[in-house]
Amino acid sequence: MTQGSPVHEPYTEASQQHEANMLGMFIFLGTEIMLFGGLFAAIMVYRIEHREQLIEASKRLYLWIGTANTVILLTSSLLVALAVQASRAGSRRVGATLLVASACMGVGFLGLKGIEYAKEWQEGLLPLTGVRHAFSGPVQELFMGLYLAATGLHAVHLTIGIALMVGLSWRVGRGSLRLPQKALTVELCGLYWHLVDIIWIFLFPALYLVR
Amino acid sequence: MARAQILQAILIWVLLLILLSLTVGASFLPLGRMNPVVSMGIALIKASLIFWFYMQLKKERGLVRLAALGAGAWLLILFLLVSSDVVTRGSF
Incomplete structure (x- = not known):
């Protein structure tokens, strides 16, 4: 909650202000969910239309990298949840450390994703222009196109999340973001981070675990 | 903490x-x-x-929970309409 945070116009009480803040953030997150929802709908249609070939295409992805990346993101969400608690308790140093640690896990995720892209690029499985292609057929090419679009869009979101976490950590560490009065800022950025994690939680089975 | x-x-x-x-x-x-x-x-x-x-x-009240789940409801409509089209196509 927003204990200690001053109540601004037009709100009359802290709980009302808190609810308005959360409502705004969750509606924004809803637009993000809908953005990815279109991609998930496309994956679903492919799966209904070309089940057998999609299973073959999915088996070519690096399951261990996808699984390792899921572990990384789940752990980063734990760190962010703890950082929010630390901010509410007013522990500046713990909060800043946890935020920067979660940003580092995000960078680790992107690093592994980069290795994965590089491997697929070498195998001719990334549908990019000017690259030698080695697709088994049009279905695999379409699947890899969706894979690239979905994971690429997710990586963009994660990059924004990393920038948010680094910026927050810097401000919390320096004391320019006063805690616990401004814990709400950490909380709202945390919500964004968790949502990026949740999107990956669905992308992982939709792409890697098609059997 | x-x-x-x-x-x-x-x-x-x-x-x-x-x-x-x-x-x-x-x-x-x-x-x-x-x-x-x-x-x-x-x-x-x-x-x-x-x-x-x-x-x-x-820890939130009804309105915030509703906003959080709202996108899920819209997604359900998206998936239902899209899949009902794909599944029944060609059978009529």
Whole structure:
């Protein structure tokens, strides 16, 4: 909650202000969910239309990298949840450390994703222009196109999340973001981070675990 | 930081990792057409845990919970209409 945070116009009480803040953030997150929802709908249609070939295409992805990346993101969400608690308790140093640690896990995720892209690029499985292609057929090419679009869009979101976490950590560490009065800022950025994690939680089975 | 809250966050993390190993394990079972039901079902449970505990929906009131779940309702409509088109195409 927003204990200690001053109540601004037009709100009359802290709980009302808190609810308005959360409502705004969750509606924004809803637009993000809908953005990815279109991609998930496309994956679903492919799966209904070309089940057998999609299973073959999915088996070519690096399951261990996808699984390792899921572990990384789940752990980063734990760190962010703890950082929010630390901010509410007013522990500046713990909060800043946890935020920067979660940003580092995000960078680790992107690093592994980069290795994965590089491997697929070498195998001719990334549908990019000017690259030698080695697709088994049009279905695999379409699947890899969706894979690239979905994971690429997710990586963009994660990059924004990393920038948010680094910026927050810097401000919390320096004391320019006063805690616990401004814990709400950490909380709202945390919500964004968790949502990026949740999107990956669905992308992982939709792409890697098609059997 | 309250000890109980830290323990709860860690417990949720352990649960999430167990669910992840379950979903990866289940993908090696010959589930056939049940495969997406199982994997997406486990993903839904994981997302619910994060929404409820990490995103603190359990502490919010009805309006915020409704806003958080709203997108899910719209997605359901999207998936239902799209899949009903794809599944029945060519059969009429």
